[in-house]
Amino acid sequence: MTQAIVTPELLRWARGRAEVALEEVAKSANVSPEKVASWEQGESYPTLRQARKIANKLKIPFGYLYLSNPPEDKIPLPDFRKPSHFNIQSISLELHTLIQDTLRKQEWYREYLLSEGESRLHFVGQYGMSNDPSIVATSIGEIVEINHDLRRQAHSWSDFLRLIVLKSEKARILVLRTGVVQNNNNRPLNPDEFRGFAISDDIAPLVLINSKDAIAAQVFTLAHELAHLWLGRSGISNYDIIDTLVTQPLNRDIEDYCNQVATELLVPKESFLNFWSSQNNALSNLSQIAREYWVSTIVILRRALDLEIIDREQFFTHYRQEIEKQTDVTARSSEGGHFYNTFYARHSKQLTEGIVNATLEGNLLYRDAASLLGVKVSTIQKLAENLESV
Missing domain, CATH: 1.10.10 (Arc Repressor Mutant, subunit A)
Structure with a gap:
C-alpha cells in the first residue's frame, strides 16, 4: 500500500491540539498504540487511508500532515479572557471551531440583511470607555427594553434570560446559546475556558453565550456582551466579577468596564439602594434580593461592595458561604428538552x-x-x- 510520508511533528502537534490519547488515534486507524508512536517518531509511516482516518479523528485538513511546521493557530477574535489554568495564548479546538462556525453564520446573515435593504444599527459602537458606564447601561436598557417591567414579567432566572434574548433579537442582535460545537453533544464547551463572545457589526451584531454555565451567569454574560457591542469591541470573554478584588487580569479595563455596565443594567443603583434598605437584614436575605433582579447572589454582593454598603471582609465572608451553597441558580445548566x-x-x-x-x-x-x-x-x-x- 502507498505510504503517506507525513511529518512526525505534525502528528504530535495535531494530537496534542485535539487532546486525543494515543490509544484513541490507534483505534481510529485500526492499529496498535505502539504503531502510532512509531509514526510520531518518524520510524515508520501510515498508509494513505490510515493518514486520512487520523486527520479526520484529529479534526484537521488532511494536507496539514505534510506541512514542515505546525500552522499558526490564530485566535479568530480579540481575546479578553483573564489568566487562569487555561493557556490564554491559545484556545481549545472546540472553541476555535465554534468561533469559526459562528463567524460564518454572522457573515452570511450580514449579507442577507444587506440584500433585504436593512440599515445600519446606530447603537453599535456608539459609546467609548470615556463614557460613564451608567450612560451606556441606560442606552442598552432603552433599546433592549431591560427594565423593572421586564423583571416583573419574568417568573424565574431562565425565564428572564429568555425574555432578554427575545428583546435582544427584536433589536436585531443575534443571540446564540450553546454548550456544544455544531450540534455535536460529544464536543461540549467548557465555561471555565470562556463564558461568551461578541461580534461587533453595525448590520448584524451577534452575541454567543456558553450555555454550560449557570443560568444566572448566562444572564450576566449576555449583559456583559451587549456592553461590548455598544463599545464596538468584538472579543472573547471569561470575566470574573471578583477578579479586580484579588488579581490584575489582562485587558482589565474593557472587561471591568463591561462588568460595570452589565451590573448597572441588571441591578440599577437607585433601585438597588432602595430595595436593600427596605430589607431588615439584607445580608441574610441575599437570595430574595437576587431573585428581585434575576442575577446571582455573588453579583448582589459585589454590587453592595462597590456601593460601599458592605466592606471587603463582609463580602468575602458571605461570598464563601454563597459558593458553598451551590443552589440551583449557581449550578451549571444542561441543554435538553424540546x-x-x-x-x-x-x-x-x-x-x-x-x-x-x-x-x-x-x-x-x-x-x-x-x-x-x-x-x-x-x-x-x-x-x-x-x-x-x-
Whole structure:
C-alpha cells in the first residue's frame, strides 16, 4: 500500500491540539498504540487511508500532515479572557471551531440583511470607555427594553434570560446559546475556558453565550456582551466579577468596564439602594434580593461592595458561604428538552428564520442552508414547517 510520508511533528502537534490519547488515534486507524508512536517518531509511516482516518479523528485538513511546521493557530477574535489554568495564548479546538462556525453564520446573515435593504444599527459602537458606564447601561436598557417591567414579567432566572434574548433579537442582535460545537453533544464547551463572545457589526451584531454555565451567569454574560457591542469591541470573554478584588487580569479595563455596565443594567443603583434598605437584614436575605433582579447572589454582593454598603471582609465572608451553597441558580445548566427550542437557542431563531426564508425563496441552496445550520438537508423543510406553526 502507498505510504503517506507525513511529518512526525505534525502528528504530535495535531494530537496534542485535539487532546486525543494515543490509544484513541490507534483505534481510529485500526492499529496498535505502539504503531502510532512509531509514526510520531518518524520510524515508520501510515498508509494513505490510515493518514486520512487520523486527520479526520484529529479534526484537521488532511494536507496539514505534510506541512514542515505546525500552522499558526490564530485566535479568530480579540481575546479578553483573564489568566487562569487555561493557556490564554491559545484556545481549545472546540472553541476555535465554534468561533469559526459562528463567524460564518454572522457573515452570511450580514449579507442577507444587506440584500433585504436593512440599515445600519446606530447603537453599535456608539459609546467609548470615556463614557460613564451608567450612560451606556441606560442606552442598552432603552433599546433592549431591560427594565423593572421586564423583571416583573419574568417568573424565574431562565425565564428572564429568555425574555432578554427575545428583546435582544427584536433589536436585531443575534443571540446564540450553546454548550456544544455544531450540534455535536460529544464536543461540549467548557465555561471555565470562556463564558461568551461578541461580534461587533453595525448590520448584524451577534452575541454567543456558553450555555454550560449557570443560568444566572448566562444572564450576566449576555449583559456583559451587549456592553461590548455598544463599545464596538468584538472579543472573547471569561470575566470574573471578583477578579479586580484579588488579581490584575489582562485587558482589565474593557472587561471591568463591561462588568460595570452589565451590573448597572441588571441591578440599577437607585433601585438597588432602595430595595436593600427596605430589607431588615439584607445580608441574610441575599437570595430574595437576587431573585428581585434575576442575577446571582455573588453579583448582589459585589454590587453592595462597590456601593460601599458592605466592606471587603463582609463580602468575602458571605461570598464563601454563597459558593458553598451551590443552589440551583449557581449550578451549571444542561441543554435538553424540546428539540426546536434547543435548536433555536443554539442557532438563534432570528438567524434560523433568515436561512430558511432565503432557502424557500430560492436564494440559498438547501445544501448550503443545511451546512450553515449543521443539519441534514431534510431538516430544513421540517424547520420551515415548525416556524410556520409558531
